[in-house]
Amino acid sequence: AQTVTQSQPEMSVQEAETVTLSCTYDTSESDYYLFWYKQPPSRQMILVIRQEAYKQQNATENRFSVNFQKAAKSFSLKISDSQLGDAAMYFCAYRDAGTYKYIFGTGTRLKVLA
Amino acid sequence: GAVVSQHPSWVICKSGTSVKIECRSLDFQATTMFWYRQFPKQSLMLMATSNEGSKATYEQGVEKDKFLINHASLTLSTLTVTSAHPEDSSFYICSARPIGGLNEKLFFGSGTQLSVL
Numbered sequence: 001a002q003t004v005t006q007s008q009p010e011m012s013v014q015e016a017e018t019v020t021l022s023c024t025y026d027t028s029e030s031d032y033y034l035f036w037y038k039q040p041p042s043r044q045m046i047l048v049i050r051q052e053a054y055k056q057q058n059a060t061e062n063r064f065s066v067n068f069q070k071a072a073k074s075f076s077l078k079i080s081d082s083q084l085g086d087a088a089m090y091f092c093a094y095r096d097a098g099t100y101k102y103i104f105g106t107g108t109r110l111k112v113l114a
Numbered sequence: 115g116a117v118v119s120q121h122p123s124w125v126i127c128k129s130g131t132s133v134k135i136e137c138r139s140l141d142f143q144a145t146t147m148f149w150y151r152q153f154p155k156q157s158l159m160l161m162a163t164s165n166e167g168s169k170a171t172y173e174q175g176v177e178k179d180k181f182l183i184n185h186a187s188l189t190l191s192t193l194t195v196t197s198a199h200p201e202d203s204s205f206y207i208c209s210a211r212p213i214g215g216l217n218e219k220l221f222f223g224s225g226t227q228l229s230v231l
Contacts, residue, residue: 042224043205043207043224043225044222044224044225045158045207045209045222047219047220050219091157091158100146100148100163100211100220101148101160101163102148102158102160102209102220103160104157104158104159105157106156106157107155107156107157
């Protein structure tokens with residue numbers, strides 16, 4: 001069975017600095033997708049970034065980028081120029097290409113310090 | 115675009131009563147909707163997958179007779195918590211997979227906080 005592990009329950013970053021959130025996963029599939037979702041206090045799940053496993057190039061979305069290491073089954077999220085609005089719970093998620101069942105990690109709470 | 119409306123956003127009910135939660139895709143049709151449960155400070159756990167016009171598929175350990183799911187149209191899925199008990203208190207989130215061009219993405223509702231007294 002696939003699993004997603006986020007080993008950092010909580011992280012802090014100074015405003016304008018850079019922070020990296022870690023995520024590892026386990027799967028025997030070769031075709032899958034990985035995601036980072038943000039859940040602010042409103043609890044609305046917001047897609048931050050998505051990575052297709054067949055793409056070697058790391059996905060980027062403005063200040064958000066990932067370091068996807070397929071062989072190591074690692075998928076970290078880097079947030080550059082952190083802003084107060086980035087404070088939230090961040091979930092790493094996995095799904096097989098053939099299904100839409102998402103498996104979420106346990107989350108990392110990010111605090112942004114002014 | 116691609117908005118999922120979930121209603122109600124919070125509900126308090128007495129033990130033994132039933133509660134219905136609606137998940138509606140406002141500007142797209144969804145072949146599949148998913149229902150998740152989230153305990154405080156924990157992750158989202160998939161409860162069931164709802165396909166329009168067919169029976170829902172429940173994850174292991176989820177009581178299908180307790181959590182009734184109906185996906186009667188391509189824009190509406192409902193979750194009914196029957197004979198609710200305090201241990202059913204939780205945050206419930208739905209998500210929807212669009213038909214067509216956006217179908218690689220999943221869109222989430224804003225969630226429903228259920229408190230059973």
